[in-house]
Amino acid sequence: MVETLTIQPAASLQGEVTVPGDKSISHRAVMFGAVAQGTTRVTGFLPGADCLSTIDCFRRMGVAIEREEETVVTIHGRGWNGLTEPDSFLDVGNSGTTIRLMLGILAGSPFYSAVIGDESIARRPMDRVVEPLRRMGAQIEGRKGGSFTPLGVRGGNLSSIEHVSRVASAQVKSCLLLAGLRADGITRIQEPYRSRDHTERMLPAFGIELQQSENEVSLSGDQQLSSPGEVRVPGDISSAAFLIAAALIVPNSHITIRNVGLNPTRTGILDSFREMGGAIEIVETGEWSGEAVGDITVTSSALKGVEVKGDRIPRLIDEIPILAVVATQANGRTVIRDAAELKVKETNRIAVTAQEMRRLGAVVEETADGLVIEGRTPLKGSHCNSHGDHRIGMATAIAGLIADGGVTVGRAGAIDISFPGFEHTLHRLTNG
Numbered sequence: 001m002v003e004t005l006t007i008q009p010a011a012s013l014q015g016e017v018t019v020p021g022d023k024s025i026s027h028r029a030v031m032f033g034a035v036a037q038g039t040t041r042v043t044g045f046l047p048g049a050d051c052l053s054t055i056d057c058f059r060r061m062g063v064a065i066e067r068e069e070e071t072v073v074t075i076h077g078r079g080w081n082g083l084t085e086p087d088s089f090l091d092v093g094n095s096g097t098t099i100r101l102m103l104g105i106l107a108g109s110p111f112y113s114a115v116i117g118d119e120s121i122a123r124r125p126m127d128r129v130v131e132p133l134r135r136m137g138a139q140i141e142g143r144k145g146g147s148f149t150p151l152g153v154r155g156g157n158l159s160s161i162e163h164v165s166r167v168a169s170a171q172v173k174s175c176l177l178l179a180g181l182r183a184d185g186i187t188r189i190q191e192p193y194r195s196r197d198h199t200e201r202m203l204p205a206f207g208i209e210l211q212q213s214e215n216e217v218s219l220s221g222d223q224q225l226s227s228p229g230e231v232r233v234p235g236d237i238s239s240a241a242f243l244i245a246a247a248l249i250v251p252n253s254h255i256t257i258r259n260v261g262l263n264p265t266r267t268g269i270l271d272s273f274r275e276m277g278g279a280i281e282i283v284e285t286g287e288w289s290g291e292a293v294g295d296i297t298v299t300s301s302a303l304k305g306v307e308v309k310g311d312r313i314p315r316l317i318d319e320i321p322i323l324a325v326v327a328t329q330a331n332g333r334t335v336i337r338d339a340a341e342l343k344v345k346e347t348n349r350i351a352v353t354a355q356e357m358r359r360l361g362a363v364v365e366e367t368a369d370g371l372v373i374e375g376r377t378p379l380k381g382s383h384c385n386s387h388g389d390h391r392i393g394m395a396t397a398i399a400g401l402i403a404d405g406g407v408t409v410g411r412a413g414a415i416d417i418s419f420p421g422f423e424h425t426l427h428r429l430t431n432g
C-alpha cells in the first residue's frame with residue numbers, strides 16, 4: 001500500500017467479497033503450531049504485517065515455517081523443548097498480540113531472549129503480563145521496571161497462579177494459559193467480562209484440556225501440545241466491519257461478505273449496528289477449526305444513535321473507531337463507555353478517533369472511558385492521518401466514501417497490518 005490513500009465519495013457499494021483471514025486466529029495457529037509436536041498447515045492465514053512478525057519471531061527460535069503461498073503456512077513443530085535461544089532480538093513490530101502471547105511462551109522456555117517492537121509497542125503496557133509471569137517464576141527485566149519494551153526474558157520452571165485480571169483482555173488470558181502449560185499445578189484466570197476465546201477454542205484441537213465458565217478459565221500444567229494437522233482460518237470480522245460500515249452509510253448499497261468468522265465473543269459490532277437499525281443478515285454456513293463461519297449481507301439503512309458499554313465492549317473493542325464513523329450518520333446521540341482500554345492500543349484510540357473525526361466536521365466528545373458522538377452530521381472532505389494505526393487509517397478512509405470532497409489518509413501503509421488488499425476490495429465494491 002502506498003503511504004497516502006485517497007478515497008472519494010461513492011454512489012453505492014455492490015457485490016460479493018471475502019476479507020483476509022482472522023488476525024487473532026492466525027497468530028495463535030503459528031504460535032501453537034510452533035510449540036506443538038508435529039506439522040501444522042494453516043490455510044486462510046492473514047498475510048498482514050503483524051502475523052508476519054509472529055512468523056519471524058518463531059523462526060528466530062529455530063522453528064521451520066514455510067509459506068507455500070501468501071495465505072498458506074506450514075509450521076514444523078518439534079515440541080516446546082524444540083525452541084532454541086534466539087541469537088538476536090525478537091522484533092514484534094507493531095503487534096500487541098505477538099508480544100503478549102509470546103511472553104507466555106518465553107516465560108516457560110529455559111533460555112534468554114530480548115524482545116523489542118516499534119515505537120507504538122514501546123508505549124503499550126506490558127506490566128499486565130509481566131507482573132503475573134514474574135509471580136509464576138519468570139525473570140523479566142525491562143524499561144520502567146519491566147512495564148515497557150525492550151524486555152529481557154529468562155524463562156524456565158514455573159509455578160501455577162490464580163490471576164484476577166483487572167481488564168478483560170484475551171492477550172493477558174492467552175499469555176497466562178500458555179505459561180500455565182509449563183507450570184506445576186493449575187493456573188486459573190478470571191476476567192471482569194469474557195474476552196475473545198480463540199485460545200480456548202484452539203488449544204483443545206492441539207490436545208490440551210481446559211476448564212471454562214463464563215469469566216474464568218483454568219488448565220493444569222505439564223500438558224504437551226500435539227498438532228491437529230490443519231487449521232482453517234475464517235475471514236476477520238474486524239476487517240469485515242469496515243465494509244459493513246461502508247455499506248450501511250453509503251446510500252443504495254447492498255453487499256455480501258462471505259466466510260467471515262462469527263465467534264460470539266467477536267460479534268458485538270453486528271449486535272450494535274443492528275441496534276442502530278442496520279439491515280444486516282447473517283447466514284451461518286459452518287464451523288472451521290472450532291469457529292463459526294458465515295456470510296454477512298448488508299443493505300444501507302437509516303440509523304439511530306445507541307449506547308455501547310459493559311460486556312459489549314470486549315466483543316467489539318477493535319471496531320470502536322469505525323463504529324464512531326457510523327455514529328456520525330445516525331440520528332441522535334451515540335455514547336460509548338467502559339472502553340478505557342482504547343487508550344492503550346496502537347494509538348490512544350479515544351483521542352485519535354475524536355481528533356480525526358473532528359477534522360471531517362463530526363461532533364465528537366472524548367470522555368475518560370469512551371466517546372460521545374452527535375448525529376447526524378454531514379462530513380466534509382479533509383486530510384486525515386492514521387497515526388500509524390491500521391484501524392484509524394481504515395476508519396478515516398471509509399469516512400471518505402461519504403465526505404464531501406473525499407478524504408486523503410496519511411500514513412496509510414499501516415492498513416497492511418491487518419487488511420492487506422483493503423484499497424482493492426473497496427475499489428471492487430464501489431465499482432459494482
Ligand SMILES: O=C(O)C1=C[C@@H](OP(=O)(O)O)[C@@H](O)[C@H](O)C1
Pocket residue numbers: 023024025097168169170171172174195196317318341
Ligand atoms: O488476543 C487477541 O488476539 C487480541 C485481543 C485484543 O486485545 P486485548 O487483549 O488487549 O484486549 C484485541 O484488541 C487485539 O486486536 C487482538
Ligand SMILES: C=C(OP(=O)(O)O)C(=O)O
Pocket residue numbers: 023050094095096097098318345346391418
Ligand atoms: C489492538 C490491535 O492489535 P494488537 O493488540 O495485536 O496490536 C488491533 O488489531 O486493533
